[in-house]
Amino acid sequence: MISHAAYGTDPTNDRRVPVTVLTGFLGAGKTTLLNAVLSGTSAGKIAVIVNEFGEAGLDHDLIEAVEDEIVLMQSGCLCCSIRGDLAGTIADLIERRDDGLLQFERIVIETTGLADPAPILQTLLVDPELARNTRLDGLVTLVDAVNGARTLDAQFEAVSQVAMADLILLSKTDLVSRSEADALSQRLSGLNPTARIERRPLAGQFDPDKLWGLSGLRKDVNQRDAITWTTHALPEADPLANLSGFSKPKAAPFAGSPHDTRISSESIVLDAPIRDSTFDYWLDSLIALKGPDILRVKGIVFLQGIDVPFVFHGVQHVFDPPVPLNNWIGDDRRSRIVVIARDLSRPELQRSLDMLRAHQPKSAMKEEFQSHD
Structure with a gap:
């Protein structure tokens, strides 16, 4: 999967447009967050792609003009609906930008409430034109603290949204008790241990600047x-915790649900560099075994004979080009690999990871396992 040709990739020449995918449950506050994004200018000019303007509920006080199915905002950002397919919409925006008709520095894609984000991430990688001109900057999932647990129980797509996220925003926390919010945060962390979780009463109170630069594959990481x-990921510190001097109440234990038990995550740390052929064989075998059920695979890998590590990332059987971390400092040469999958039993995954362990000195291995099987 990581070819020798990719080892020489120069990430400093990456001029692709960063793309943020915004997903979440119905009523979690995506529209409110979008209005906050479109009203700000700290991240530069943004192109937001939504399914329909009518569903977006844009704040009309922010709108400058409407031209050719594109809403121009006073901040200089713009918003458009998906015309035909997503790839065609993005390609049209980039073409119009290159022709000097539009200006934007990044793209935000808002999905429907119960959409599986995997096809969107794959489109960015598989479509040749999009692969040349865009890169995934991060996947953000909004969760409604009031209805989130029930939605997770009822809709497996909502579970996938959480499991694939880089950042989880928990909204409406003022409408539930702290113990209920803690219990839901614990459940979300169980589904996706690498995602940062932040809480706010209103979606509009989330800092839009925290939506950017989430991927470890960006050139300046x-x-x-x-x-x-x-x-x-460590949870966001609660600014109201222990103001009264009393201990923070413990979250109620989560018993699990049928949907949650379909998601497993495993992380492994290998202290010694890996042979490139061993790593490629492991990854090829994993994808061949359960490719459609692999929600995300990501990690930092040290390969034998190469001084700097590479960051890699994949969705199901589709992978981003690896990015070398040329500014790596210190003596840490550990490879860190995370697999988040559905319907993948522990023995299947363990046999796959054993391919890597077999090529490591026994004294140089340690592994952490988390599963909901």
Whole structure:
């Protein structure tokens, strides 16, 4: 999967447009968050793609003009609906930008409430024109603290949205008790241990600047962010915690649901560099075994004979070109790999990971396992 040709990739020449996918449950606050994004200018000019303007509920006070199915905002951002297919819509926007008709620095795609985000991520990689001109900057999932647990129980697509996220935004936290919010956060973290979880009463109170630069594959990623992207995320500190001097109430234990038990995550840390042929064979075997059920695979890998590590990422059987971390410092040479999958039993995954362990000194291996099987 990681070819020698890719080892020489120069990420500093990456001029692709960063794309953020915004997904979440119905009523979680995607429209409110979008209006906050479109009213700000700190991230530059943004092109937002929604399914229908009528469903978007854009704040008309922010609208400058409407031209050719494109809404221009006072902030300089723009918003358009999907015309035909997503790939055609993005390609049209980029062509019009290159012709000087539009200006934007990044793209945000809002999905429907119960859409599986995997096909969107694959479209960005598989379509030749989009692969040349765009890159995934992150997947953000909004969760309604009031109805989120029931939605997870009822809709497996909602579980997939959480499992694939880089950032989870938990809204309407003022309408539930702290113990209920903690229990839901615990459940979300169980489904996706690498995603950061932030809480706010209103979706519009989330800082739009935190939506950008979530992927460890971006050209300017630093060593700390790359490691964080592939390891367990720490929850956002609660600014109201212990103001009264009393201990924060513990979250009620989560018993699990049929949908949650279909999701498993596994992380492995290998201290010694891996032979490129061993890594490629492992990845090929994993994809051949259960490719459609692999929600995300990501990691930092050190290969024998190469001084710097590579960040890699894949959705099902489709992978981004790996990015070398040329600014890596220190003596840390550990490879970190995370697999998030559905309907993948522990023995199947363990046999796959054993391919990597077999090529490591026993004293140089440690592994962390988390599963809901």
